[in-house]
Every structure is written in structure tokens, then in C-alpha cells.
Amino acid sequence: GAVVSQHPSRVICKSGTSVKIECRSLDFQATTMFWYRQFPKQSLMLMATSNEGSKATYEQGVEKDKFLINHASLTLSTLTVTSAHPEDSSFYICSIKGGVGNSPLHFGNGTRLTVT
């Protein structure tokens, strides 16, 4: 069954508004969750690592003030795209680790964001 639940699956918003995406760990207490971004027909790029109870770690080139991450509990991380612009339109996917050591990452089904 699903290990990661991501919501919403699709969202359309107007330029300048903010959008919140939720990622829930269903089977594990996830102290760490990861947020990826994927453009059409391209690979996944890690945006940030979400740490429960502390600040997220952002990858180089990712604007932390634009992509706000909150990881308030062991089962929920949220990504808020603030003041969205059309270039933010993309497929956003969260993932969690399935355990310790070299355990696999489980991915959510992604959120298709379209900014008009």
C-alpha cells in the first residue's frame, strides 16, 4: 500500500498567490522528508530536505523564502510556494526514507502545479 500521501494531486492558481502542498508519511515516523521538483520529460531535482522540528536544508539555487517548508510533526511536511509565478509551474514530489541506513526512498504521487 501507499507509504506516502501527497495532496493535492493537481492545483491551478493565479500568479501572485500562494499554494500549500502536503506530504504525509503513512507507515513511518519520518524525521526527514525530501522535496523534489520535476519539469516535463526531465529528471527529479532535489529542492530541500525537511527536518522535523528544525529548519529545512535547501539545495543550492533554491529560494528558501519562496519555497517555505514546514515539518511540524513526524508524519507531515508542507511545501508552500509563495507568490507563485508561471515559471513555478512544475511537478512537485515529496519522499521519505523507509528506514535507517541504505533504505529506499518512497515517493508521493506528486502535485502538478500550474500557475496562470
Added chain:
Amino acid sequence: QQQVKQSPQSLIVQKGGISIINCAYENTAFDYFPWYQQFPGKGPALLIAIRPDVSEKKEGRFTISFNKSAKQFSLHIMDSQPGDSATYFCAATTGGGNKLTFGTGTQLKVEL
């Protein structure tokens, strides 16, 4: 050095044939190599994974071959089926699998 190169970009295979996707890496610190399958509009799903102390791993119709000295690994899909049509990503990570570096993806189409 963190890059994982994947080829081919796209692949068409006849039903029942063997699909082969190749990946190469530079970072010798990578110690875990998963393959993911992604259908349109969905997140990637783990298919099979290997560690560098093993040269081959087989799960059903899916086999990973790993060549540590050449820093290459490949995915073989035996008896390919139309339902295997998807995008496949190789990936690599170090020290516990926290950060995955993905290959560029291969779009596989299995024709009847």
C-alpha cells in the same frame, strides 16, 4: 562528480524483448543504486536496488548488473510487456541514502 549519466534517452522494444538501460557515475563514494519506474502523472516507484558489493541482483523480470571497476550499472527488463512502458530513472546515493542523485531518465515504450 555528483552526476549520474543515463542512456538511452528513449527506447522502443517489442513485446517479449529485453529492455536495457545503462547508467554511469563518477563519485566512488556512491554506495546504493536504486532504479525507479515512473508512470505519467505519478511519483517514482522503487523497482529494484543494488549495493556495490554485489555484481548482479534479480527480482522477477528485472535485473541490475553492476560493474564497480567501470562505475557502470544497468537495468535489464526481460520479457518486456506493454505495461512496462514508463520512464525509468537510475539513481545513486551515499552514506545512508539521504540524497538521491537521479539519472536523466529513459522513456521506454514496449510495442505489441
